[in-house]
Amino acid sequence: MSVDKETVAKIANLARIEVSDNELENTMGELNNILDWVEQLSEVNTDGIEAMTSVVAADLPLREDKITDGGYREEVIKNAPLAEHGFFAVPKVIE
Amino acid sequence: MRDLTKLTLSAARDALHKKDISAAELTEAHLRAIDDASELNAYIEVTADKAMDMAVGADKMINAGNAHGMTGIPIGIKDLYCTKGVHSQSSSHILDGFKPEYESTVTSNLWADGAVMLGKTNQDEFAMGSSNENSHYGPVKNPWRADKKNGDLSDxxxxxxxxSGGSAAAVAADTSIAATGTDTGGSIRQPASFTGLVGLKPTYGRCSRWGMIAFASSLDQAGPLTKTVRDAAIMMESMAGYDPKDSTSTNIPVPNYEAALTGDIRGLKVGIPREYRVDGMPNGIETLWSQGIDWLKDAGAEIIDISLPHTKYALPTYYIVAPAECSSNLARYDGVKYGLRVNGDSLDDMYKKTRAAGFGDEVKRRILIGTYVLSAGYYDAYYLKAQRVRTLIANDFKLAYEKCDVILTPTAPSAAFNLGEKVSDPLSMYLNDVFTVPASLAGLPGISVPAGLNSQGLPLGLQLIGQAFGEEQLLAVADVLECAAGFKAKPKKWWGDKS
Known part of the structure; x- marks a missing residue:
């Protein structure tokens, strides 16, 4: 399977990365090189093989459903590029 | 006066405990060495004042009789670890100005034992790379340069x-006694091999990942880069442990790793996987591997031929699984919560412009691949297929460990290559990790031990792969291998003050 320019543009949009029209060609070539190379996995017979979900057999630990953390809004927003009134601030989304 | 930067971690610890030296003078010596080696670009930020404060604290601990193995030991910390109030950007532009309000569990463990932070070390952006050329802060230079035919050092x-190239260069140039690294597909072991150091990636779950900037969460592990196997044992003990804040960390006690270095490996079965003989591998590496086999045999180990039939599929599997996880993990960098923001016409436009400007080429490439293999219609063909092959790779190791205790392989398919040599060919760069990726996919511990020099005088490492949570046995064999190899070479100094 290989990707065309249109597909690269679609993926870039899904990933929210701006890729200019003149970068598309080059990016498409790079992605296809990698996709061609990983294609060799299709030779491997994986019928009846379970997909790996965890490398180390372990049960996820459970804890009581209690609030154990929080209460420091200032620290949370301290690194924000823009914060107003104790909130993260973003460009206007509602007209 | 003797040069305190030449000390190994264990020698420094012994000298500190006997009060032959103070943590303050040990730290000062390393801060001077960092200044002198600035052209290596190994450190992104040097925390000199903090280091001296921590050293004074360590001296107090020692005087009060509360010394641990790491007390007073000056170390470098990979930029990927969150350190409170200190530069922590995983060498990315997109985290510009980010200073965490919290400390990672692994570094907290080290500070609790009295270790001293010298600074944050350079790395490939978000740990994606095998040469440290993908950093927003520029490439790191290896202290090792090749010899020319006439014996002079190449320029x-x-x-x-x-x-973990900055951490490796920092230790190899004697500007820190040891350093933390992280390993997703070989990021501790391959730099260790390129710089003549010991690099240990423990079993997945041995260290907490809390506060480590995530790349591929099912693979990322913390580990030490050190001058000797004993040093790795001491540092590992401090870094490891269960953490309720990381649900994938394993709740079993941390052993005394140093006590495992008995020097006795008689009767131990060492597996040699035939699939690790790859085409085009330089003769020097093949020869060194055979030598390693002989060294372990001479020490009383039994050598067993084994097969890991899915080895050749490990790299393509990794380059589906790791980008998939990275595309998900790196979705958090959106110009809202921290770091860089590039304004746009709308919220979406701001996201796109921020991520286009903030991520480097290799990171973008992996996010795009990851987004594609996880997208509707391709998930089964790529991601699920790769996770199935990953099961087969893990099964290969399970079967092998019915016949042997540890596995010996080369660490990397070559010695350090020249700066700029592979930067325009992503696929050839990926092949660097051919011997380290399989153990990562299976979650197993691996260690690189410096074993010799190639014909150009550049270091080469051998890798030992252990069983899950078999770090004690792994370190015991590594110690014997290190002893037999007798690697004592140091890079010839071409940087800073040459007197």
Whole structure:
């Protein structure tokens, strides 16, 4: 399977990365090189093989459903590029 | 006066405990060495004042009789670890100005034992790379340069490997006694091999990942880069442990790793996987591997031929699984919560412009691949297929460990290459991790031990792969291998003050 320019543009949009029209060609070539190379996995017979979900057999630990953390809004927003009134601030989304 | 930067971690610890030296003078010596080696670009930020404060604290601990193995030991911390109030950007532009309000569990463990932070070390951006050329802060130079035919040192720079290249260069140049690294597909072991150091990636779950900037969460592990196997044992003990804040960390006690270094490996079965003989591998590596086999045999180990039939599929599997996880993990960098923001016409436009400007080429490439293999219609063909092959790779190791205790392989398919040599060919860069990726996919511990020099005088490492949570046995064999190899070479100094 290989990707065309249109597909690269679609993926870039899904990933929210701006890729200019003149970068598309080059990016498409790079992605296809990698996709061609990983294609060799299709030779491997994986019928009846379970997909790996965890490398180390372990049960996820459970804890009581209690609030154990929080209460420091200032620290949370301290690194924000823009914060107003104790909130993260973003460009206007509602007209 | 003797040069305190030449000390190994264990020698420094012994000298500190006997009060032959103070943590303050040990730290000062390393801060001077960092200044002198600035052209290596191994450190992104030097925390000199903090280091001296921590050293004074360590001296108090020692005087009060509360010394641990790491007390007073000055170390470098990979930029990927969150350190409170200190530069922590995983060498990315997109985290510009980010200073965490919290401390990672692994570094907290080290500070609780009295270790001293010298600064944050350079790395490939978000740990994606094998040469440390993908950093927003520029490439790191390996202290090792090749010898020319006439025996003079080449003036060409080599890469320190990656992604923990800054940590490796810092220790190899004697500007820190040890350093933390992280390993997703070989990012501790391959730089260790390129710089003549010991690099240990423990079993997945041995260290907490809390506060480590995530790349591929099912693979990322913390580990030490050190001058000796004993040093790795001491540092590992401090870094490891269960953490309720990381649900994938394993709740079993941390052993005394140093006590495992008995020097006795008689009767131990060492597996040699035939699939690790790859085409085009330089003769020097093949020869060194055979030598390693002989060294372990002479020490009383039994050598067993084994097969890991799915080895050749490990790299393509990794380059589906790791980008998939990275595309998900790196979705958090959106110009809202921290770091860089590039304004746009709308919220979406701001996201896109921020991520286009903030991520480097390799990171973008992996996010795009990851987004594609996880997208509707391709998930089964790529991601699920790769996770199935990953099961087969893990099963290969399970079967092998019915016949042997540890596995011996080369660490990397070459010695350090020249800066700029592979930067335009992503696929050839990926092949660097051919011997380290399989153990990562299976979650197993691996260690690289410096074993010799190639014909150009550049270091080469051998890798031992252990069983899950078999770090004690792994370190015991590594110690014997290190002893037999007798690697004592140091890079010839071409940087800073040459007197």
């Amino acid at each position: 060409k720079n080599t890469v320190p490997g990656g992604s």
